[in-house]
Amino acid sequence: MLKGETDFNISITNKTDKETTVSEMTITFKATDDKDKVIREGSCTFNNLAVKLPPGKEIYENFAAEDDKAVAYDNSFNIQYEISNITLNPPID
Numbered sequence: 689m690l691k692g693e694t695d696f697n698i699s700i701t702n703k704t705d706k707e708t709t710v711s712e713m714t715i716t717f718k719a720t721d722d723k724d725k726v727i728r729e730g731s732c733t734f735n736n737l738a739v740k741l742p743p744g745k746e747i748y749e750n751f752a753a754e755d756d757k758a759v760a761y762d763n764s765f766n767i768q769y770e771i772s773n774i775t776l777n778p779p780i781d
Contacts, residue, residue, distance in 0.1 A: 689719065691760040694728060694753045696769070702741035704780045710739040712775040715751065719767045727761050733773070741776075 689695075696715055702708065718729040732753035739749055 689728060689758070689761040689765070692754060692756050692758050694719075694730070694732075694755065694758060696751045696753070697748065698751065698771070699746055699748050700739070700741060701746040702743055702780075705743045706778075706780050707743055708741050708776045708778055708780045709737075710741060710774060711735070711737050711777045712773065713737070713771055714773040715753065715769055715771055717753075717767055717769040719761075719765050721763065721765055727765055728755075728758055730755060 694717065696717075700710065712733070712735045714731060714733045716731040719727045721727055730753065732751075734751055739747070741747060
């Protein structure tokens with residue numbers, strides 16, 4: 689993990705037959721070392737996104753949560769995360 693930034697490499701699959709765009713989402717995360725000590729945790733809302741999701745396709749996107757207090761960490765770690773508050777435009781089922 690980089691100093692001042694947490695990077696997320698996420699795959700997103702549109703399982704419908706309609707194109708849509710992700711315009712907003714929230715990522716909540718907690719990273720721990722091999723002894724379950726918390727290294728970094730937080731929540732970041734990404735708004736004003738324009739991530740196009742073609743129908744029936746999987747895409748890969750990178751998101752960076754900036755935090756000037758986050759220190760670099762070079763060892764192995766575990767991460768739990770949740771993606772919520774996803775806004776699609778136009779909405780799809």
